[in-house]
Amino acid sequence: MNSTAHQKVLILDFGSQYTQLIARRIREMRVYCEIHPFNIGFDKISSFGADGIILSGGPGFVKSEDAPMIDVQVFELGVPVLGICYGMQLMAHLLGGVVGESARREYGYARLELDHGSDLFAGLGEKQDVWMSHGDRIEKEPDGFIRIGRTESSEVAAIERPDKRLYGIQFHPEVAHTPRGTAMLGNFLFKIAGLKGDWTMRSFVESSVKSLRELVGDAHVVCGLSGGVDSSVVAKLLSEAIGDQLTCIFVDNGLLRKGEVEMIMSTYAEHFHMKVVMVNAADLFLGRLKGVVDPQEKRKIIGPAFVEVFMEESRKIAGVKFLAQGTLYPDVIESVSFKGGPSAVIKTHHNLELGDLLDLALIEPLRELFKDEVRAVGEELGLPREIVWRHPFPGPGLAIRVIGEVTRERLEILRGADEIILDELVKAGWHDKVWQAFGVLLSAKSVGVMGDERTYENVLAIRAVTSRDAMTADWAPIPYDVLGLISNRIIGETRGVNRVVLDITSKPPGTIEWE
Ligand code: XMP
Numbered sequence: 001m002n003s004t005a006h007q008k009v010l011i012l013d014f015g016s017q018y019t020q021l022i023a024r025r026i027r028e029m030r031v032y033c034e035i036h037p038f039n040i041g042f043d044k045i046s047s048f049g050a051d052g053i054i055l056s057g058g059p060g061f062v063k064s065e066d067a068p069m070i071d072v073q074v075f076e077l078g079v080p081v082l083g084i085c086y087g088m089q090l091m092a093h094l095l096g097g098v099v100g101e102s103a104r105r106e107y108g109y110a111r112l113e114l115d116h117g118s119d120l121f122a123g124l125g126e127k128q129d130v131w132m133s134h135g136d137r138i139e140k141e142p143d144g145f146i147r148i149g150r151t152e153s154s155e156v157a158a159i160e161r162p163d164k165r166l167y168g169i170q171f172h173p174e175v176a177h178t179p180r181g182t183a184m185l186g187n188f189l190f191k192i193a194g195l196k197g198d199w200t201m202r203s204f205v206e207s208s209v210k211s212l213r214e215l216v217g218d219a220h221v222v223c224g225l226s227g228g229v230d231s232s233v234v235a236k237l238l239s240e241a242i243g244d245q246l247t248c249i250f251v252d253n254g255l256l257r258k259g260e261v262e263m264i265m266s267t268y269a270e271h272f273h274m275k276v277v278m279v280n281a282a283d284l285f286l287g288r289l290k291g292v293v294d295p296q297e298k299r300k301i302i303g304p305a306f307v308e309v310f311m312e313e314s315r316k317i318a319g320v321k322f323l324a325q326g327t328l329y330p331d332v333i334e335s336v337s338f339k340g341g342p343s344a345v346i347k348t349h350h351n352l353e354l355g356d357l358l359d360l361a362l363i364e365p366l367r368e369l370f371k372d373e374v375r376a377v378g379e380e381l382g383l384p385r386e387i388v389w390r391h392p393f394p395g396p397g398l399a400i401r402v403i404g405e406v407t408r409e410r411l412e413i414l415r416g417a418d419e420i421i422l423d424e425l426v427k428a429g430w431h432d433k434v435w436q437a438f439g440v441l442l443s444a445k446s447v448g449v450m451g452d453e454r455t456y457e458n459v460l461a462i463r464a465v466t467s468r469d470a471m472t473a474d475w476a477p478i479p480y481d482v483l484g485l486i487s488n489r490i491i492g493e494t495r496g497v498n499r500v501v502l503d504i505t506s507k508p509p510g511t512i513e514w515e
Contacts (some may be wrong), residue, residue, distance in 0.1 A: 070090070462486060
């Protein structure tokens with residue numbers, strides 16, 4: 001599904017670690033953009049209908065044999081092009097300039113001096129701090145281009161050919177280390193490419209609802225509801241588009257947090273009047289997990305059990321042609337990035353491939369969005385705050401937070417403690433500042449005293465992390481008084497826990513979950 005009606009920018013990815021950031025910056029300015037690998041071919045580039053093209057940075061060298069290339073005709077499309085770092089070198093190289101390997105790698109801050117009052121730098125002072133990260137540099141710009149900026153070590157740090165609307169910059173405007181970088185990108189979008197900046201979540205909702213209606217026709221759609229923000233937004237969007245033709249399947253695997261089942265049923269079935277089939281499969285999941293302690297073994301049981309239950313339920317619904325899933329843009333980009341490029345981040349979490357198994361066509365209405373955009377759509381659709389700002393929750397649920405064997409009793413202990421952690425974080429205003437926060441019930445036991453009695457009970461760890469995307473994370477600096485409250489409440493109110501500890505490991509080297 002594509003929002004073809006919008007103005008849009010095409011970002012060609014040459015493998016820079018910053019490519020996604022370029023997209024973020026552009027979308028923050030309300031311009032729709034998509035990232036595609038540099039080698040999608042000239043026909044695709046020209047039929048994309050871009051209103052502006054950005055060539056990203058990348059680790060290559062334009063003169064090497066295996067240098068990532070594009071067709072020189074890209075510069076003849078009449079579409080404005082901005083080349084960043086490798087993208088600038090490639091533009092210069094293809095249009096007849098000279099790019100050389102410089103003896104010294106330029107990395108870090110540089111002072112850019114602006115010449116000639118280019119539109120790209122309109123409204124900015126004559127000197128700008130910029131972030132450089134490159135080995136090669138342009139020795140001579142192509143004919144017809146002029147130099148519009150230099151730094152101490154690069155005479156040609158920015159170039160332009162205004163009559164053809166071609167621009168190149170050696171530094172990275174998309175990173176926070178280039179303080180006025182967003183203004184430069186904005187100049188490219190609005191002053192040079194003449195874009196309007198009218199892509200909003202409202203317009204996304206309207207165009208999605210319309211195209212979902214056309215796509216689905218009078219067929220039926222199934223959607224797995226997990227209670228997380230992604231599947232919730234998918235379900236609500238579809239329900240606005242096709243109403244009763246949507247059936248949501250919610251599998252209670254017995255591994256959910258406290259109150260989750262009730263919350264889901266009351267929100268979707270009662271409040272939004274959506275068709276939700278709730279399957280109580282706790283016995284099945286917990287039965288198969290009996291005696292299992294290895295984390296990967298747990299996953300190998302839970303994933304397939306979910307598929308089994310989901311398939312059985314969806315087969316009961318007549319006329320189903322589509323399966324809706326909450327795939328997000330970062331997953332899509334990861335899978336299109338060219339092999340070996342730094343933006344080809346490894347994602348290990350399994351894709352259940354339910355669509356194939358059920359022989360259903362996939363609908364992925366969120367495949368163009370980043371996580372924070374999904375949240376904005378959720379708000380636009382009127383989903384409750386608690387759902388929109390919910391922390392991500394893993395598919396295997398509490399099974400990977402009860403260390404060792406998963407039993408009903410241990411799940412109950414963890415549920416109680418976990419609820420207290422979230423409750424106190426909400427009250428202290430910390431819930432939305434962290435990416436995830438939860439309890440982990442350890443397999444260690446500890447000695448304590450309660451009243452006059454010696455106790456020998458469970459240890460519970462508090463895990464709270466800040467993160468942008470879960471690929472890396474830092475432990476969250478929750479204030480001591482909040483931690484103190486959490487600890488007192490857990491030990492006072494949760495039977496079976498007599499000691500609370502705090503996990504202060506970042507990722508890497510740790511992972512967010514303990515298992
Ligand atoms: P780790 O523990 O690998 O977690 O740092 C990164 C993110 O992924 C979530 N996670 C999972 N999600 N199935 C999922 O759907 C899994 O098996 C799984 N393991 C970890 C984790 O909660 C964090 O957000």
